[in-house]
Amino acid sequence: MTAFEYARTHHHDFVKQLEDWLRIPSVSAQPAHKDDMGRAANWLQAEMTRIGFENVELIPTEGYPVVYGDYLHAGEDAPTVLVYGHYDVQPAELSDGWDADPFEPRIDGDLLIARGATDDKGQVMIQLKAAEALIASGNCPVNLKFLIEGEEEVGSPNLATIVEARVEQFAADVCLISDTTIKSVDQPSLVYSLRGLITMELIVTGPKGDLHSGGFGGMIHNPAQAAAEIIAKLHDTDGRVTIPGFYEEVRALDDNERDELARGDVSESEWAAIMGTLPDYGESAYRRVERVGARPTLEINGIASGYAGDGFKTVLPARAVVKISCRLVADQDPRAIFEKVAAYVRDITPATVHVELRALEFGYPALTPLDHPATQAAIRAYARNWENPPLLMRGGGSIPIVADFQRLLDLPVVLLGFGLPDCRAHGPNETFSLTMFEKGIDTVIAYMHELAEGTRNDA
Amino acid sequence: MTTAKEYANEQLERFLEELQAYLRLPGISTDAAYADDVRATAQWLVDHLESIGCTARQIEVHDQYPLVYAEWLHAGEGAATVLFYGHYDVQPAEDTQNWTSPPFEPERRDGKLYARGATDDKGQHFTHLKAVESLLASDETLPVNVKFIIEGNEESGSRGILQYVQQQGEMLQADVCVVSDTSMSKKEEPIIVNSLRGVVAFEVVVSGPAQDLHSGMYGGTVHNPVQALAEIIAKLHNPDGSVAVPGFYDDVRDLLSHEREQINRDIWDNVSWAEETGALVPWGEENFSLRERVGVRPTLEVNGMAGGYDGTGTKAIIPATARAKISCRLVADQNPDDIVDKVHKYLKKITPPTVSTQIVPLSVRSPAVLIETQIDAMQAAIRAYEVGWGHTPIFRREGGSIPVVGNIQHNLNIPVLLMGFGMSTDNLHAPNEHFHIDNFQRGIHTIIEFLNIFAQSQNSTTEKTTQEKKEEETK
Numbered sequence: 001m002t003a004f005e006y007a008r009t010h011h012h013d014f015v016k017q018l019e020d021w022l023r024i025p026s027v028s029a030q031p032a033h034k035d036d037m038g039r040a041a042n043w044l045q046a047e048m049t050r051i052g053f054e055n056v057e058l059i060p061t062e063g064y065p066v067v068y069g070d071y072l073h074a075g076e077d078a079p080t081v082l083v084y085g086h087y088d089v090q091p092a093e094l095s096d097g098w099d100a101d102p103f104e105p106r107i108d109g110d111l112l113i114a115r116g117a118t119d120d121k122g123q124v125m126i127q128l129k130a131a132e133a134l135i136a137s138g139n140c141p142v143n144l145k146f147l148i149e150g151e152e153e154v155g156s157p158n159l160a161t162i163v164e165a166r167v168e169q170f171a172a173d174v175c176l177i178s179d180t181t182i183k184s185v186d187q188p189s190l191v192y193s194l195r196g197l198i199t200m201e202l203i204v205t206g207p208k209g210d211l212h213s214g215g216f217g218g219m220i221h222n223p224a225q226a227a228a229e230i231i232a233k234l235h236d237t238d239g240r241v242t243i244p245g246f247y248e249e250v251r252a253l254d255d256n257e258r259d260e261l262a263r264g265d266v267s268e269s270e271w272a273a274i275m276g277t278l279p280d281y282g283e284s285a286y287r288r289v290e291r292v293g294a295r296p297t298l299e300i301n302g303i304a305s306g307y308a309g310d311g312f313k314t315v316l317p318a319r320a321v322v323k324i325s326c327r328l329v330a331d332q333d334p335r336a337i338f339e340k341v342a343a344y345v346r347d348i349t350p351a352t353v354h355v356e357l358r359a360l361e362f363g364y365p366a367l368t369p370l371d372h373p374a375t376q377a378a379i380r381a382y383a384r385n386w387e388n389p390p391l392l393m394r395g396g397g398s399i400p401i402v403a404d405f406q407r408l409l410d411l412p413v414v415l416l417g418f419g420l421p422d423c424r425a426h427g428p429n430e431t432f433s434l435t436m437f438e439k440g441i442d443t444v445i446a447y448m449h450e451l452a453e454g455t456r457n458d459a
Numbered sequence: 460m461t462t463a464k465e466y467a468n469e470q471l472e473r474f475l476e477e478l479q480a481y482l483r484l485p486g487i488s489t490d491a492a493y494a495d496d497v498r499a500t501a502q503w504l505v506d507h508l509e510s511i512g513c514t515a516r517q518i519e520v521h522d523q524y525p526l527v528y529a530e531w532l533h534a535g536e537g538a539a540t541v542l543f544y545g546h547y548d549v550q551p552a553e554d555t556q557n558w559t560s561p562p563f564e565p566e567r568r569d570g571k572l573y574a575r576g577a578t579d580d581k582g583q584h585f586t587h588l589k590a591v592e593s594l595l596a597s598d599e600t601l602p603v604n605v606k607f608i609i610e611g612n613e614e615s616g617s618r619g620i621l622q623y624v625q626q627q628g629e630m631l632q633a634d635v636c637v638v639s640d641t642s643m644s645k646k647e648e649p650i651i652v653n654s655l656r657g658v659v660a661f662e663v664v665v666s667g668p669a670q671d672l673h674s675g676m677y678g679g680t681v682h683n684p685v686q687a688l689a690e691i692i693a694k695l696h697n698p699d700g701s702v703a704v705p706g707f708y709d710d711v712r713d714l715l716s717h718e719r720e721q722i723n724r725d726i727w728d729n730v731s732w733a734e735e736t737g738a739l740v741p742w743g744e745e746n747f748s749l750r751e752r753v754g755v756r757p758t759l760e761v762n763g764m765a766g767g768y769d770g771t772g773t774k775a776i777i778p779a780t781a782r783a784k785i786s787c788r789l790v791a792d793q794n795p796d797d798i799v800d801k802v803h804k805y806l807k808k809i810t811p812p813t814v815s816t817q818i819v820p821l822s823v824r825s826p827a828v829l830i831e832t833q834i835d836a837m838q839a840a841i842r843a844y845e846v847g848w849g850h851t852p853i854f855r856r857e858g859g860s861i862p863v864v865g866n867i868q869h870n871l872n873i874p875v876l877l878m879g880f881g882m883s884t885d886n887l888h889a890p891n892e893h894f895h896i897d898n899f900q901r902g903i904h905t906i907i908e909f910l911n912i913f914a915q916s917q918n919s920t921t922e923k924t925t926q927e928k929k930e931e932e933t934k
Contacts, residue, residue: 090774216753232692282679297678322685323773325773
């Protein structure tokens with residue numbers, strides 16, 4: 001039985017297994033889910049062992065463990081592939097707008113609905129099930145190393161330390177990551193660049209405690225208002241970030257790349273599906289696809305101040321807390337950008353309030369050459385499973401560890417994504433297409449063969 | 460024979476125990492989860508009013524917590540009637556980690572009684588009950604008839620009592636209304652508030668995408684609703700601190716120079732201001748003193764904001780919506796509906812096409828109030844402070860709002876005396892709310908004196924009128 005046949009025969013089992021894993025609410029951001037994180041790691045460890053991986057272990061970190069396993073029987077000449085993914089998921093509460101329990105997977109037509117369905121348990125399962133099929137077929141053409149972490153959604157604070165300490169163990173020719181989306185179910189795409197990320201918290205304080213807005217309103221600079229005034233100064237009317245020097249290190253796009261990216265621009269109908277009749281926003285000199293992939297941004301992810309519950313409270317809030325993040329592109333340095341943000345915020349803060357800007361996490365942007373054999377193998381693997389060749393794209397999201405892998409292990413990172421744009425990763429009712437699950441497994445199997453072939457031809 | 464004041468002093472410890480029992484009831488009217496507690500508070504109050512010798516009952520009002528009504532009407536023919544207003548509901552106290560002792564477990568420390576509602580308003584209006592009790596206990600009668608109307612929705616808009624006073628006010632008919640729900644800065648300078656700002660509140664909701672979006676996948680192409688809301692809020696004030704809404708100040712009266720002089724006699728310097736607020740430096744309309752900014756100028760204030768993720772850690776989203784609770788404090792002659800209308804029009808005008816804005820009215824709406832200082836009742840109050848409190852009061856135009864005050868004044872056509880016994884540092888609406896125990900005691904004394912002095916002033920008026928009539932007849 002070929003690996004492809006094996007995968008087709010076992011598709012139903014694969015879906016059941018994925019559902020089992022999705023039932024474990026492995027939310028790394030919330031301490032209340034500590035035990036669930038352990039259960040999700042143990043589940044993965046058992047699954048790796050079951051399909052024939054060796055050296056399976058939970059590598060302890062200062063936070064949640066990294067799950068590792070390998071299968072190294074393709075021979076010394078065969079390429080070695082390091083597969084990275086994560087078993088933690090974003091927070092999800094029914095009250096966020098979910099139609100049903102986010103941790104009780106449901107199938108609606110072609111869609112599997114659950115938190116983590118696409119990001120990233122479903123896509124880790126594509127890699128794992130492709131490996132299972134290749135091993136079961138008795139012809140796994142590459143050596144495999146799986147490294148699945150539990151802290152991606154909180155910025156991977158401990159992974160770099162583990163990678164640094166185990167450079168030999170993780171050494172490979174290519175790093176493969178499935179944690180991105182493709183253009184559509186009919187149109188694969190290959191993301192060759194990812195944005196970096198800085199997350200920050202801005203705290204604006206005024207009076208020592210909440211005050212009565214009647215007794216004091218009109219003579220104290222309201223911290224909620226002051227926070228709003230600060231936020232309002234972070235963009236100009238064209239949607240450009242106003243922080244001095246923010247765009248200094250951004251690589252300019254050449255015409256070829258702009259043309260390539262234009263093939264994957266967001267169409268009007270796609271836009272309307274998400275935004276209704278509201279027009280878009282942002283730097284008018286750039287296409288939407290460029291604003292998301294090749295331009296840095298500054299985004300407000302949350303704000304809280306005063307009384308926002310039921311009814312009304314006549315309060316003049318003592319403080320406002322704003323969660324801010326910046327998406328960065330090559331060659332911006334997160335720490336340098338944070339300094340620029342902090343300096344500007346200090347600059348525009350009036351004497352009437354006190355501000356504190358704290359960095360929570362830093363992630364570097366990443367870019368992988370299009371002409372590398374590992375990337376070329378990916379283009380061919382998609383082409384074998386789809387009618388259309390893949391679009392070449394820049395991803396707007398961030399996988400901070402990608403840049404770390406490139407730097408620490410000195411290898412190219414290929415993002416073999418199988419999510420769909422309307423999968424609602426991070427939002428309520430996250431979905432995963434079962435068609436993509438099946439095709440994804442075939443594509444990964446094909447990729448391993450193409451990579452082995454390409455490497456042999458090169459040699 | 461024991462005088463009422465002596466009785467009050469002897470019974471102080473018991474009075475405080477009773478107040479503590481009252482404060483233990485978490486009657487939070489803004490949060491439906493406390494509905495049973497609010498109702499239990501009303502019943503406790505009825506029982507207590509009965510126990511001091513009044514006839515008391517609950518009055519059900521549509522869709523609101525019951526009013527507590529009590530009366531003692533045996534002062535005899537021709538006697539004046541005093542109406543006491545108070546509220547038995549309290550503000551929320553969800554931020555319990557910031558309280559030294561739990562908000563609903565009253566604790567006495569350093570001569571103060573700490574609890575939610577200690578000063579706003581349970582502790583303050585309890586002085587009315589204890590003054591009446593003391594007079595009845597020592598004199599076996601009262602110099603005036605008294606009525607109590609105590610509501611349970613003051614912190615949530617007073618809708619029930621406002622309607623009741625408007626529609627069935629005749630039952631509350633009296634010669635004067637006394638309210639103790641305000642404060643002073645110094646005990647040597649008690650304050651009678653003769654003006655209150657009005658208030659109107661609403662919620663602004665800014666919506667963008669139909670749901671939260673991944674900030675990586677969409678960031679840079681979607682106008683972030685929190686950012687858009689911030690940009691809108693930033694346009695609501697001018698750089699000089701004035702409100703930027705067109706026409707906002709149209710109906711505000713110009714201050715006369717003698718009014719400014721009277722207001723500014725009540726000095727609020729930057730040092731005591733900084734101590735009281737903990738803020739760095741004052742803000743607001745430069746051409747007005749601090750006292751004027753809160754007393755005679757209208758404001759627009761952000762009371763709360765929420766949007767996106769504010770839990771532990773981070774969540775990389777573009778929030779679908781962002782909301783802000785906003786209120787305007789109003790001064791004499793400003794119309795609440797007109798102001799909301801103006802804000803609404805301005806918001807529509809400054810909302811960019813990339814998001815949509817909705818304005819949702821909240822049930823907080825009242826015009827400002829201004830009360831004459833020369834009338835008999837006010838003069839009686841001044842003397843009551845001099846005798847009962849020990850110091851002559853000053854007049855203040857207060858920044859806060861008590862919607863029912865204007866309502867009673869207008870519908871019953873009687874003066875409302877704001878005889879507040881709180882301190883401005885009592886942390887009302889905030890953690891560690893408290894009430895000074897000596898203020899509680901002196902408040903009781905002041906109310907006892909007021910009832911006696913006001914009764915005398917009414918008698919002498921009546922006698923004089925009778926005499927005048929006789930003289931006229933003789934002529």
